[in-house]
């Protein structure tokens with residue numbers, strides 16, 4: 001690779017993606033802006049989703065520099081108009097992340113606000129630290145949280161707390177988020193939170209990926225799709241060679 005021309009800044013990706021064997025680790029990497037989510041970051045998330053849709057892997061998401069993400073990039077948001085809102089720039093990216101075939105695990109530390117919180121809500125599993133500050137201050141900026149908070153947060157913590165967070169701008173700290181079930185593990189530091197998220201991903205890697213993907217599909221299906229979707233997915237799994245192999249291995253374990 002040639003060096004950038006004098007005076008020209010090398011274009012650094014706002015998302016670092018690493019193959020960690022059992023999973024893919026993606027780091028929101030704009031620490032100087034507290035990982036605020038701008039269009040480049042959204043584009044990078046779409047590119048990552050395209051890869052994970054083609055080659056399904058568990059995804060661990062975290063932020064560089066001690067924060068997850070302090071929101072959508074307000075400098076860009078201020079310039080966006082009605083057509084941009086209708087295009088759902090962040091909403092579509094977070095829906096795509098939520099719909100990834102394999103689990104998405106978010107390791108949360110520091111600020112996870114606005115769009116940053118909504119990205120965290122789109123994950124399947126969240127782990128946090130006491131230093132976490134998570135919530136939706138959008139109404140203070142004259143907008144609403146339209147990238148998933150109004151439906152996902154209510155599903156995650158229930159209507160009463162979701163209403164308080166969204167209507168009053170209450171920010172939860174890590175202990176409060178843990179008490180509300182918004183994060184399911186609370187670790188002392190960001191490094192420990194990330195290590196726990198990666199351990200969870202390693203555990204997922206031992207399970208049958210087809211069964212994991214089917215479970216995610218039924219978990220994300222609307223209420224009216226049950227139980228038909230569960231039975232259809234189970235019918236496929238009941239015929240799978242991997243089910244036969246895993247069950248036979250269990251039944252024959254004492255003979256060895």
Ligand code: COA
Nearest residue numbers: 032033034036070071072073074075111113114115137138
């Ligand atoms: N969009 C754009 N830039 C952001 C940002 C966001 N959502 N959040 C932080 N930044 C930038 C700041 O502008 C600052 O940039 P600068 O150094 O070029 O001025 C840098 O990140 C560091 O943030 P700063 O505000 O100096 O840190 P702080 O410790 O004083 O405060 C926060 C941290 C998170 C409380 C504060 O940055 C904040 O309130 N951010 C916006 C939160 C928000 O409303 N998010 C919802 C958006 S939908």
